[in-house]
Amino acid sequence: MTTIIDGKAVAAALRADVAKDAIAFTGKYGRRPGLAVVLVGNDPASEVYVGSKVRLTREAEMSSFEHRLPAETSEADLLALVQKLNEDDLVDGILVQLPVPRHIDSGKVIQAIDPAKDVDGLHPENAGRLMAGLPGLAPCTPLGSMLLIESVQKDLSGLHAVVIGRSVLVGKPIAQMLLAANATVTMAHSRTKDLPAMCRSADILVAAVGVPELVKGDWIKPGAIVIDVGINRLPPSEGANKGRLVGDVAFDEAKVLAGAITPVPGGVGPMTIACLLQNTLTAARRRVGATA
Numbered sequence: 001m002t003t004i005i006d007g008k009a010v011a012a013a014l015r016a017d018v019a020k021d022a023i024a025f026t027g028k029y030g031r032r033p034g035l036a037v038v039l040v041g042n043d044p045a046s047e048v049y050v051g052s053k054v055r056l057t058r059e060a061e062m063s064s065f066e067h068r069l070p071a072e073t074s075e076a077d078l079l080a081l082v083q084k085l086n087e088d089d090l091v092d093g094i095l096v097q098l099p100v101p102r103h104i105d106s107g108k109v110i111q112a113i114d115p116a117k118d119v120d121g122l123h124p125e126n127a128g129r130l131m132a133g134l135p136g137l138a139p140c141t142p143l144g145s146m147l148l149i150e151s152v153q154k155d156l157s158g159l160h161a162v163v164i165g166r167s168v169l170v171g172k173p174i175a176q177m178l179l180a181a182n183a184t185v186t187m188a189h190s191r192t193k194d195l196p197a198m199c200r201s202a203d204i205l206v207a208a209v210g211v212p213e214l215v216k217g218d219w220i221k222p223g224a225i226v227i228d229v230g231i232n233r234l235p236p237s238e239g240a241n242k243g244r245l246v247g248d249v250a251f252d253e254a255k256v257l258a259g260a261i262t263p264v265p266g267g268v269g270p271m272t273i274a275c276l277l278q279n280t281l282t283a284a285r286r287r288v289g290a291t292a
């Protein structure tokens with residue numbers, strides 16, 4: 001019997017725990033943990049993400065500081081805002097919604113964020129900490145994916161994990177997390193030879209590619225845990241599928257062989273914001289010197 005991993009439920013439980021801990025934090029330190037979200041421009045998808053982040057931050061008993069800047073904001077002005085937020089004691093976490101407009105260097109912006117407030121976990125210092133096994137702030141989507149894996153399999157020791165995708169945002173950090181959990185990790189990417197065979201050897205398969213339904217049913221090892229990070233919207237012209245959201249895994253085929261699998265939507269997606277809130281709480285605790 002295949003387990004369909006319910007990311008919505010796991011995320012809701014995590015957000016409820018974070019809210020409880022945020023109330024305790026406020027009681028002890030006299031202020032709420034605070035998350036600042038910066039949106040430059042009006043990309044419709046980013047508007048939706050930022051709207052959800054603000055709403056869920058408030059629902060998690062934290063302060064939300066929203067900064068919406070026009071698309072023509074200069075890089076210097078954005079960097080100045082980041083600096084102001086770095087120095088603001090009420091702000092524990094800073095998230096600059098990506099992508100930023102083309103005239104702004106996103107790398108420069110990420111590196112301007114105080115690593116202690118980098119709740120997206122993208123600052124090179126936090127990436128290095130993850131690699132070195134030191135405490136830091138890790139990227140939210142891989143963190144959420146790991147929680148989903150651990151919701152169905154506590155001990156990953158010796159299991160073969162195949163990660164498709166090597167982005168700084170997802171592929172590389174989740175590979176580090178799986179390695180830290182004692183899995184044997186293979187990273188695959190666009191130059192990997194015989195990807196189907198590679199996937200068939202995976203006890204844990206993480207797809208973070210951005211290619212709709214790339215992973216077919218017969219690529220799945222029977223009983224494998226399949227984590228589909230992909231979020232792809234099919235074009236409006238594709239008949240009955242028009243505009244539908246699909247992952248990087250052909251879900252209906254893959255669920256036949258998988259032991260556990262995440263759906264899209266409703267799998268990894270909801271975990272990302274839940275982990276962002278958890279990271280904000282962690283950052284707040286560290287900033288006041290409490291153990292996280």
Ligand code: NAP
Nearest residue numbers: 141165166167170189190208209210229230231268269272
């Ligand atoms: P990305 O930066 O574009 O990286 C994609 C990776 O996939 C690259 O490493 C690329 O290989 C590899 N790849 C591309 N085509 C391939 C193929 N045919 N076979 C094997 N590997 C291939 O993407 P990303 O930011 O990691 O995001 C991946 C997916 O996750 C996207 O659908 C994105 O929307 C989704 N996502 C979801 C969440 C969430 O909250 N659920 C968060 C972030 C991202 P090369 O390195 O060789 O080019």
